[in-house]
Amino acid sequence: MRKFILSLIIAVISSFVISSCTPTRGVTEAKYGPDDPSNKIVIEEDLSKRDMIDGYRIKVASVDAEKDALILEKQIVEAVQEPVYMEFIVDKYMVYAGDCQNKEEANILKDKLLAAGFDKVYSVPKKVYKKEISLPETSEPASTVTESVPVTERDTFNKVIGYRVQIFAAKEKANAEKIKTLAMKDITERIYIILADDNLYKVQVGDYLSKIDAEKMRDKIKSLPNYADAFVQNTYIFYDKAADSGEYYIQIGAFSTRESADEFIAKKLSDLGYTNAVVYNENSLFKVLIGGYATNQEALDIKDKLKNDGFEGSWIIQK
Numbered sequence: 417m418r419k420f421i422l423s424l425i426i427a428v429i430s431s432f433v434i435s436s437c438t439p440t441r442g443v444t445e446a447k448y449g450p451d452d453p454s455n456k457i458v459i460e461e462d463l464s465k466r467d468m469i470d471g472y473r474i475k476v477a478s479v480d481a482e483k484d485a486l487i488l489e490k491q492i493v494e495a496v497q498e499p500v501y502m503e504f505i506v507d508k509y510m511v512y513a514g515d516c517q518n519k520e521e522a523n524i525l526k527d528k529l530l531a532a533g534f535d536k537v538y539s540v541p542k543k544v545y546k547k548e549i550s551l552p553e554t555s556e557p558a559s560t561v562t563e564s565v566p567v568t569e570r571d572t573f574n575k576v577i578g579y580r581v582q583i584f585a586a587k588e589k590a591n592a593e594k595i596k597t598l599a600m601k602d603i604t605e606r607i608y609i610i611l612a613d614d615n616l617y618k619v620q621v622g623d624y625l626s627k628i629d630a631e632k633m634r635d636k637i638k639s640l641p642n643y644a645d646a647f648v649q650n651t652y653i654f655y656d657k658a659a660d661s662g663e664y665y666i667q668i669g670a671f672s673t674r675e676s677a678d679e680f681i682a683k684k685l686s687d688l689g690y691t692n693a694v695v696y697n698e699n700s701l702f703k704v705l706i707g708g709y710a711t712n713q714e715a716l717d718i719k720d721k722l723k724n725d726g727f728e729g730s731w732i733i734q735k
Contacts, residue, residue: 421447453573453654454606455591461652462613463577471544473512474529474537475703481560485509490626491731494667497625497655498525499545499577516545522543531712532732533719578606578653579630580620581637583646590695592617605633606654621646623653632700664706664715666722667695669700678730688725705733 443536476492479485482502488511489500497515504512516522522539529537584595592609596619601609610618621637624630630648639648643727647698668685677695681704685693696703706722709715715732722730 429477452606454608455580457617458608458610459678460610460612460618463732467546468543468547471542472514472516472519473542474516474526474535475540476511476513476529476534476537477698478508478510480508481510485511486628487624489668490628492534493625493710493732495534495731496525496528497574497576500626507628512540512542517544517547533716533718534728546630552636571707572657575652576625577650578655579624579627579648580622580653581630581634581646582618582620582649583637583643584619585612585616587616589617592619595619595686598642603637610651619676620651621650623651623655625655629698629701636700662708663734664712665705665707665709665733666715666719666730667703667705667733668722669704669726671683671704672700672701677704680704690722 421433424484426436439584477488479488481696489502492498492511498514501512503512514522514525516525516539519539527537548647583599585591586595587594589609596609598609599621601648605622607618612618622630622633624633627650634646634648637643669677669680671680674695674697679693680688681693685704685706690706692708693704693706696705706718707715709718712732712734719730719732
């Protein structure tokens with residue numbers, strides 16, 4: 417009897433140890449699929465080591481406050497998926513878009529910004545970062561159950577400059593994998609393991625085009641146990657082109673709760689005839705969008721109508 421009880425205790429303990437060390441279902445069967453780039457070890461590229469060449473950036477605006485510049489950054493990157501740069505000169509924040517390698521690229525980006533509703537934009541000769549064509553390199557799979565990312569899958573992503581939230585770093589890959597496994601229980605965004613030049617394995621969350629969205633996720637993560645030191649890092653990210661349906665929307669507001677967004681539509685938009693307003697939940701924000709329109713010109717016409725109705729500061733995005 418004593419031997420039976422002892423063997424039963426050992427079996428229970430062994431089962432607990434094995435289950436606690438095994439990747440969760442969320443890791444091996446993530447919602448993004450086994451071929452998603454977040455299931456590979458990504459080789460970090462140091463943004464500070466990029467080559468610079470003579471080129472052009474598009475000046476979009478100059479504003480008084482940093483918070484206004486960050487809001488503009490969000491609007492720009494959501495509209496055209498290009499990096500945004502800020503320069504503080506005297507008492508103004510100058511907001512520029514793009515790393516245009518030549519005048520032709522600058523004209524294309526300028527036209528895109530104009531089509532998205534940004535007025536008074538113009539190209540400025542600047543030192544710009546030389547563009548990289550390929551995606552960041554990946555090494556071995558993050559776990560043995562993950563296969564290599566096929567080219568057809570990788571083609572659905574653009575490599576762009578953006579932001580991620582770093583939650584951990586370690587010399588041992590196994591420690592990084594353990595933290596990723598734990599984090600996936602609480603965080604629904606893509607979670608990457610990044611191998612840096614100094615052989616540190618970094619655990620980073622998300623692919624954010626704007627700093628504002630990354631900071632919101634950072635604050636949300638810091639409210640969780642064990643992630644008090646989370647911070648935002650400027651880096652290359654994977655922009656998922658498959659997330660875009662091709663339709664055009666006008667974003668008119670963003671709220672912290674669904675109730676506030678619904679109330680805004682009911683009290684501000686419905687009576688004016690905007691019956692195609694919808695609420696879109698993204699990065700813990702409830703965005704009020706009007707659309708979708710088949711062409712950018714249709715969206716521009718509605719944006720002008722919104723401006724006449726007193727809704728300043730709306731912008732066009734494509735989803």
